Amino acid sequence: MKVSELGEFGLIDLLAKMVNFAQDKQIAPSQQPIIGIGDDAAAWHGDASTQLATVDSFIQGVHFSLDVTPWKELGWKALAINLSDIAAMGGVPKYALISLALPDHTEVDNVTALYQGMIELAQQFGVAIVGGDTSSSPFVAINITVFGSARNKDKPILTRSGAKVGDKVAVTGYLGAATAGWEMLTKGLQFDPEATACLKRAFLHPYPRIAEGQLLVDQGVKTAIDISDGLISDLNHICKASQVSARIEVDRVPIQPTVKTNFSARALELALSGGEDYELLFTASTEVIDKISATAPCPVTVIGEIVADKAGKITLVDSNGNPFNLSKRGWEHFTSR
Amino acid sequence: MKVSELGEFGLIDLLAKMVNFAQDKQIAPSQQPIIGIGDDAAAWHGDASTQLATVDSFIQGVHFSLDVTPWKELGWKALAINLSDIAAMGGVPKYALISLALPDHTEVDNVTALYQGMIELAQQFGVAIVGGDTSSSPFVAINITVFGSARNKDKPILTRSGAKVGDKVAVTGYLGAATAGWEMLTKGLQFDPEATACLKRAFLHPYPRIAEGQLLVDQGVKTAIDISDGLISDLNHICKASQVSARIEVDRVPIQPTVKTNFSARALELALSGGEDYELLFTASTEVIDKISATAPCPVTVIGEIVADKAGKITLVDSNGNPFNLSKRGWEHFTSR
Numbered sequence: 001m002k003v004s005e006l007g008e009f010g011l012i013d014l015l016a017k018m019v020n021f022a023q024d025k026q027i028a029p030s031q032q033p034i035i036g037i038g039d040d041a042a043a044w045h046g047d048a049s050t051q052l053a054t055v056d057s058f059i060q061g062v063h064f065s066l067d068v069t070p071w072k073e074l075g076w077k078a079l080a081i082n083l084s085d086i087a088a089m090g091g092v093p094k095y096a097l098i099s100l101a102l103p104d105h106t107e108v109d110n111v112t113a114l115y116q117g118m119i120e121l122a123q124q125f126g127v128a129i130v131g132g133d134t135s136s137s138p139f140v141a142i143n144i145t146v147f148g149s150a151r152n153k154d155k156p157i158l159t160r161s162g163a164k165v166g167d168k169v170a171v172t173g174y175l176g177a178a179t180a181g182w183e184m185l186t187k188g189l190q191f192d193p194e195a196t197a198c199l200k201r202a203f204l205h206p207y208p209r210i211a212e213g214q215l216l217v218d219q220g221v222k223t224a225i226d227i228s229d230g231l232i233s234d235l236n237h238i239c240k241a242s243q244v245s246a247r248i249e250v251d252r253v254p255i256q257p258t259v260k261t262n263f264s265a266r267a268l269e270l271a272l273s274g275g276e277d278y279e280l281l282f283t284a285s286t287e288v289i290d291k292i293s294a295t296a297p298c299p300v301t302v303i304g305e306i307v308a309d310k311a312g313k314i315t316l317v318d319s320n321g322n323p324f325n326l327s328k329r330g331w332e333h334f335t336s337r
Numbered sequence: 338m339k340v341s342e343l344g345e346f347g348l349i350d351l352l353a354k355m356v357n358f359a360q361d362k363q364i365a366p367s368q369q370p371i372i373g374i375g376d377d378a379a380a381w382h383g384d385a386s387t388q389l390a391t392v393d394s395f396i397q398g399v400h401f402s403l404d405v406t407p408w409k410e411l412g413w414k415a416l417a418i419n420l421s422d423i424a425a426m427g428g429v430p431k432y433a434l435i436s437l438a439l440p441d442h443t444e445v446d447n448v449t450a451l452y453q454g455m456i457e458l459a460q461q462f463g464v465a466i467v468g469g470d471t472s473s474s475p476f477v478a479i480n481i482t483v484f485g486s487a488r489n490k491d492k493p494i495l496t497r498s499g500a501k502v503g504d505k506v507a508v509t510g511y512l513g514a515a516t517a518g519w520e521m522l523t524k525g526l527q528f529d530p531e532a533t534a535c536l537k538r539a540f541l542h543p544y545p546r547i548a549e550g551q552l553l554v555d556q557g558v559k560t561a562i563d564i565s566d567g568l569i570s571d572l573n574h575i576c577k578a579s580q581v582s583a584r585i586e587v588d589r590v591p592i593q594p595t596v597k598t599n600f601s602a603r604a605l606e607l608a609l610s611g612g613e614d615y616e617l618l619f620t621a622s623t624e625v626i627d628k629i630s631a632t633a634p635c636p637v638t639v640i641g642e643i644v645a646d647k648a649g650k651i652t653l654v655d656s657n658g659n660p661f662n663l664s665k666r667g668w669e670h671f672t673s674r
Contacts, residue, residue, distance in 0.1 A: 003448060004441035008471055011445065015452050019466045022456045026463070031431060033467040042468035044432060047384035055434045055482055057472045062438075094368060095381060097392045099480050101399075104341035108348065111340060115352050119359045126363070129356045130370040131379035134345055135394045143436050143480040145392055 075117025179274030412454025516611030
């Protein structure tokens with residue numbers, strides 16, 4: 001069987017089973033991870049607080065194209081997606097290792113621009129770049145590992161597996177703009193200057209929700225994920241890990257206003273499945289979400305609720321509670337991810 | 338300027354300067370790394386002991402070929418080169434994150450074989466595989482991050498920058514067999530079965546010198562590196578970081594016996610510049626090295642000494658102390674690395 005037939009998530013499940021089976025008895029209890037393969041970041045017991053680590057690949061032609069992504073923005077974004085994983089655990093990012101594979105003919109100025117983008121973001125969050133690896137490659141591949149921790153010993157972390165039946169599903173910020181920006185840049189779509197700048201920024205300059213992730217922990221939230229694959233796909237990860245299902249009222253999904261205006265017919269699809277918005281998707285009681293809304297530096301919107309069905313199914317409904325059918329093609333795309 | 342003109346080490350120096358300049362005042366003193374960019378691993382202050390982290394890329398067509406490296410051995414080796422970096426710091430490896438980029442048509446059985454190789458090595462050193470990342474790519478790229486620590490609060494770590502004038506230069510084990518194995522496999526060279534097995538093992542199954550690295554720390558060694566690029570190139574890293582030079586007696590270099598027998602004319606060149614042997618190269622007083630030799634589980638050989646010249650020059654001499662000229666071409670290859 002090819003990996004394309006098994007799919008990314010099927011492959012991860014298989015490898016996680018192999019690793020867990022092998023490690024169950026071989027690794028000392030004190031060194032067993034708190035969170036192993038299958039969450040936004042790995043977590044283990046440090047001497048004084050829970051330690052977090054996450055890695056993401058960012059590969060030319062797969063995750064980005066140099067045609068639409070300038071080098072400095074590439075550096076920013078490659079680090080941002082990792083910081084976002086730490087945000088999704090409610091942690092504090094601290095150290096980064098940068099592994100860079102580059103074609104021999106790469107201009108040094110482009111590499112320094114890439115680093116400038118990473119450094120600017122790292123400084124905003126007090127993250128120290130402490131090492132890495134540089135190698136030759138037929139195309140650009142950036143692999144960043146970020147190491148962080150829970151804020152202190154008594155602070156828990158957010159995982160994908162704590163969603164409870166009756167929890168509301170909520171999301172920070174607005175959705176759809178990153179993929180809309182990608183479509184604009186790759187298809188050469190023309191919008192007014194303000195919309196152009198907004199969509200470009202959403203796609204090239206995601207801002208990891210570090211402060212918001214920590215606020216969720218402070219308010220007692222247990223379950224979160226960052227939206228990298230798309231709202232439905234990422235909610236699916238929570239549901240599978242928590243052995244629950246979810247019902248989403250599509251009219252409540254906070255579509256980014258510029259996307260609503262400029263992509264009218266497709267705006268909802270972009271918000272539901274676009275991905276790369278790096279907002280936080282979480283579940284909690286209404287009471288907890290109200291407290292978070294009151295203090296969060298960004299909008300927080302309830303979009304649905306967790307329901308009792310271990311199959312990990314996402315149901316879309318309209319404001320009357322009737323089933324909402326996204327185009328067959330769109331839906332299959334979600335489930336196939 | 339292209340990165341090929343600046344060279345790998347020139348590029349690393351440039352990026353390290355950028356990062357250090359930016360971080361010098363922006364990162365809190367308590368979070369400043371102990372070792373940043375430019376050693377085998379990064380190091381920072383943990384709550385109770387020094388924390389270590391290292392990352393290495395292993396890219397198809399650059400670092401390995403699937404024509405000569407079976408998948409299981411690929412997994413072993415990709416993890417081994419990272420554990421070797423922790424060995425070179427005298428640390429204890431603890432957790433690994435595996436980032437895997439694969440073509441869609443990759444056989445799932447090959448991926449599980451790759452993981453089997455990693456798991457077997459991880460278990461030998463009590464390392465827990467705790468997470469990672471899987472993505473599609475035109476070719477195989479394996480990026481592994483290993484986290485570890487000094488054994489306890491009072492134990493220092495080994496760096497590249499502590500070599501002192503008068504120190505002897507010593508190396509664990511034997512050299513040259515990994516590159517000899519690579520030549521045998523890629524050029525289809527024929528040897529007797531025992532030699533074939535020995536060279537194949539050296540190239541495909543390097544064994545990280547974790548115990549030996551910790552022994553060096555215990556005996557008071559300050560300076561070490563693992564031999565990945567080649568003896569001369571890696572000794573050069575120590576000399577540059579320590580602002581000293583070194584004189585090597587070529588007749589004392591411990592050439593792997595099978596290499597000596599089967600690659601007679603080129604055996605010394607393979608041992609001096611072959612690389613990938615993952616032995617530890619270190620500097621210390623004769624007294625300290627004698628103590629290490631007495632207890633190390635492998636041979637330890639003195640091959641030269643550190644001399645006073647800040648230029649970071651490696652001089653090769655014969656047993657009479659006369660300059661030894663390796664072929665001009667070989668020497669240029671070394672200095673160009």
